[in-house]
Amino acid sequence: MTFAPSDTQRFRASADWFLVQRATGLVTARVSATAERVVDLCHALSAHLAPAVDVHMADVRTGRQWGGAFCALPDVREAIARLRLVLAAQGGVELSVYTESDQLTVTPEMQLVIYARTDRWAVLLDGMGIGERTTTPEPTWIPSRSTLRPDAPLEQALQSAAERMGIAEITT
Numbered sequence: 001m002t003f004a005p006s007d008t009q010r011f012r013a014s015a016d017w018f019l020v021q022r023a024t025g026l027v028t029a030r031v032s033a034t035a036e037r038v039v040d041l042c043h044a045l046s047a048h049l050a051p052a053v054d055v056h057m058a059d060v061r062t063g064r065q066w067g068g069a070f071c072a073l074p075d076v077r078e079a080i081a082r083l084r085l086v087l088a089a090q091g092g093v094e095l096s097v098y099t100e101s102d103q104l105t106v107t108p109e110m111q112l113v114i115y116a117r118t119d120r121w122a123v124l125l126d127g128m129g130i131g132e133r134t135t136t137p138e139p140t141w142i143p144s145r146s147t148l149r150p151d152a153p154l155e156q157a158l159q160s161a162a163e164r165m166g167i168a169e170i171t172t
Helices: 005-011 035-046 073-090 120-127 152-165
Strands: 017-023 026-032 052-059 065-072 093-098 102-106 112-116 131-133 168-170
Touching (some): 017 120, 035 102, 052 073, 065 073, 073 093, 073 152, 120 131
Antiparallel strands (some): 052 093
16 A cells, blocks of 8 residues: 555654653653544543543633533543544644543643553553653644634534533633
C-alpha cells in the first residue's frame, strides 16, 4: 500500500508522544498527537475508569460550561465518541472525565493530559505504541484561544453531548 506524503505524516505513530512528570502523590502524563488521535485516546483510555465518573466540559469560545457527578461511564464514552469529529476539527473545548484518583482531560489546544495517583496510564500509553519522551519538543505553532469564535455546530454537539452524559450547564 502506498501512502501520499500527507497520509504518512498524518498517520505515522512516531508523531505521538507522551511526557510523564512525577510529584509527591501525583503523576501527570501529557500526550501529544493529532487532534483525532487525542480524542480517540481519551475515549479508549476512559474504558479504564470506574463505572461512574464525574465530567466537566467547557467551551472556551462561548464560556459555557457543563458538569455532573456519578455519570454512567458508558454514556460518557458514547458522548466522547460522538464528539470526536467536531471536537477534533474545532478544538477550543476542555473535556475532563475523572474519578477520585484519575483524570483524563482533552485541552482546548487538543492535547490529552492525564492526572493520576499511579503510573498505570504510562504503561497503558506505552502499550498503545505511544513513545515516552524525557523532554517536550519545541512547539512549531501554539494556538491562541483569543482567536476562537463561536461555532454553531460545535455548540449544538456540546449541548447534545451534555444531555447524553446527563450533565447540567453551570451558570456563574
